[in-house]
Amino acid sequence: MAAQNRTYGIDLGTTYSCIAYVDDTGRPVVAKNAIGQETTPSVVYMETADHVVVGQDAKSSAKLYPDLVVSLIKRQMGQKCDLTFHGTGHTPESISALILKEVARSAAEHTHEEVRDVVITVPAYFGVAEREATRNAGEIAGLNVLNLIPEPVAAALHYETLSAAPGRGPSTILVYDLGGGTFDTTVIRLEGDDVRVVCTDGDHRLGGADWDERVAGHLLDSFLAENPGSSAAESEDFLQELAIAAEDMKKGLSSAMSRRYNMRFDGGTARVELTRERFEALTEDLLARTFEITRRTLDVAAAQGVDRFDDVLLVGGSVRMPAVAEGLRQRFGFDPKLHDPDLAVAKGAARFALIEAVKVRLPGEADAASDAEVERAVEQAADQLGLEPEKVRMLAGRRVTTVVPRAFGVKVVDFTGDGREVFSVSHVLKANTALPADPVAERFVTAYENQTEIGVEIWEQAGSVESDDLADNARIGEGTITGLPRIRKGSPIDISFAMDELGTLTVHAVELQTQKELRIEVRIQGLSESQVEQARQAVARYAVSQ
Ligand code: ADP
Ligand code: MG
Numbered sequence: 001m002a003a004q005n006r007t008y009g010i011d012l013g014t015t016y017s018c019i020a021y022v023d024d025t026g027r028p029v030v031a032k033n034a035i036g037q038e039t040t041p042s043v044v045y046m047e048t049a050d051h052v053v054v055g056q057d058a059k060s061s062a063k064l065y066p067d068l069v070v071s072l073i074k075r076q077m078g079q080k081c082d083l084t085f086h087g088t089g090h091t092p093e094s095i096s097a098l099i100l101k102e103v104a105r106s107a108a109e110h111t112h113e114e115v116r117d118v119v120i121t122v123p124a125y126f127g128v129a130e131r132e133a134t135r136n137a138g139e140i141a142g143l144n145v146l147n148l149i150p151e152p153v154a155a156a157l158h159y160e161t162l163s164a165a166p167g168r169g170p171s172t173i174l175v176y177d178l179g180g181g182t183f184d185t186t187v188i189r190l191e192g193d194d195v196r197v198v199c200t201d202g203d204h205r206l207g208g209a210d211w212d213e214r215v216a217g218h219l220l221d222s223f224l225a226e227n228p229g230s231s232a233a234e235s236e237d238f239l240q241e242l243a244i245a246a247e248d249m250k251k252g253l254s255s256a257m258s259r260r261y262n263m264r265f266d267g268g269t270a271r272v273e274l275t276r277e278r279f280e281a282l283t284e285d286l287l288a289r290t291f292e293i294t295r296r297t298l299d300v301a302a303a304q305g306v307d308r309f310d311d312v313l314l315v316g317g318s319v320r321m322p323a324v325a326e327g328l329r330q331r332f333g334f335d336p337k338l339h340d341p342d343l344a345v346a347k348g349a350a351r352f353a354l355i356e357a358v359k360v361r362l363p364g365e366a367d368a369a370s371d372a373e374v375e376r377a378v379e380q381a382a383d384q385l386g387l388e389p390e391k392v393r394m395l396a397g398r399r400v401t402t403v404v405p406r407a408f409g410v411k412v413v414d415f416t417g418d419g420r421e422v423f424s425v426s427h428v429l430k431a432n433t434a435l436p437a438d439p440v441a442e443r444f445v446t447a448y449e450n451q452t453e454i455g456v457e458i459w460e461q462a463g464s465v466e467s468d469d470l471a472d473n474a475r476i477g478e479g480t481i482t483g484l485p486r487i488r489k490g491s492p493i494d495i496s497f498a499m500d501e502l503g504t505l506t507v508h509a510v511e512l513q514t515q516k517e518l519r520i521e522v523r524i525q526g527l528s529e530s531q532v533e534q535a536r537q538a539v540a541r542y543a544v545s546q
Pocket of ligand 2 (some may be wrong): 179182316
């Protein structure tokens with residue numbers, strides 16, 4: 001039986017992207033790109049008004065055309081950020097769409113079939129806005145986004161296929177993912193058909209690119225030390241060259257004990273030798289930050305009764321630096337394993353895409369389908385997906401449970417002794433609550449006499465640690481209960497927060513005396529449907545290549 005409707009998993013990485021599918025024998029396979037590599041730099045070169053280059057050549061073009069090359073766009077996902085190239089406006093979504101379009105295009109060349117149904121990966125701690133932006137990027141690229149999956153969950157799904165003997169007992173794993181631009185640690189529980197995130201934490205501004213920057217800085221310092229008064233530091237060209245050399249040296253130092261580099265600028269020269277020891281010293285604090293976050297994750301897991309790990313998975317290209325495994329061994333006593341560090345996420349996403357493809361084809365619990373109807377749907381899905389019916393039944397049983405990535409709450413006011421207002425955020429829905437999160441309610445009281453309306457502002461934790469300071473949170477929605485009969489100060493209001501599997505937040509507020517209520521469904525102020533459609537048409541007009 002041939003697969004007729006393959007589904008794909010796309011790891012849309014900060015620095016490298018990768019696409020995979022499950023082949024007819026049930027094995028996950030990475031579709032190599034146009035130049036035969038398994039991963040493609042997430043770099044876009046807006047070459048002309050109608051042609052863009054994605055990947056290695058785009059990365060190399062950064063030196064010549066820094067203003068036309070976009071990298072690390074994932075760090076901007078979910079933020080308002082307008083970019084213009086050749087007179088055309090762009091957003092983080094549309095730039096990401098160009099990357100997705102190219103990886104889908106080259107996978108199509110590889111499999112000789114159109115790529116349509118996909119699952120795209122996101123860091124586990126991505127908030128609602130970032131997830132929404134990622135989904136939109138997929139749609140702008142003309143793809144049908146079946147679902148998103150947290151990267152560590154994808155890695156765990158892949159790990160499970162490598163290690164699983166069916167019927168084996170539950171296991172707990174820690175995923176340490178250090179990529180090019182992001183870092184996260186996640187505790188995952190595998191138990192029967194369930195894959196459950198216990199807790200997750202991370203820093204989306206910490207990754208291999210920071211190690212590169214340190215090395216590039218070191219190269220520049222060495223050059224300037226030998227060529228005092230040189231204007232090398234002002235040359236965009238020279239700095240780009242150092243950035244590329246720095247990443248190469250860093251990668252080299254994962255296997256070699258020392259690397260050399262010769263620099264030349266404006267008649268001056270310098271020769272640098274960097275040893276692994278010196279490299280590790282230059283970047284020690286960066287690594288220490290990942291261990292701090294790991295410690296925090298372990299503490300949260302311990303508070304939930306999870307303190308034994310069957311395995312520690314190292315994911316992301318940067319875990320190839322020997323200091324990572326060494327540090328985890330020394331600090332935490334772990335015996336970490338490298339499982340396909342740069343491909344595991346895409347491969348696991350491919351598996352999840354298949355699970356999702358099965359699920360959309362079968363009646364849900366709410367449909368109350370008869371056994372015969374279910375059986376027909378199984379046969380049909382098996383036929384469409386090129387799978388055995390038994391396999392379809394098995395995949396349909398898989399449940400992936402994720403958690404609320406960050407805390408959500410409302411803005412509240414307090415008064416100082418001299419009557420000044422002090423605003424802060426009171427979190428109601430806590431980070432790491434399992435999804436779907438049933439409504440959690442909290443009682444608040446009105447702050448002023450004779451209020452005829454109550455404004456409800458919804459805020460999301462912005463940093464990686466929960467803090468009630470407004471500055472550490474982002475406002476993501478608001479609404480007002482109106483038409484109140486001048487209620488007394490201190491009148492109670494119940495506000496509840498709930499979140500579905502897809503991360504859509506629903507806030508319900510009730511003023512108890514009048515029972516007047518307010519329901520806010522947080523649709524992030526990302527792109528509207530018509531903006532997505534517009535961007536889709538604009539992106540469709542580009543010829544994309546590598
Ligand atoms: P992301 O998912 O963030 O896009 P990846 O998981 O693909 O990133 O990892 C990319 C990062 O891994 C880059 O910073 C790259 O320099 C780094 N990297 C790749 N290979 C090595 C290596 N051998 N040694 C050290 N770092 C590496
Ligand atoms: Mg990654």
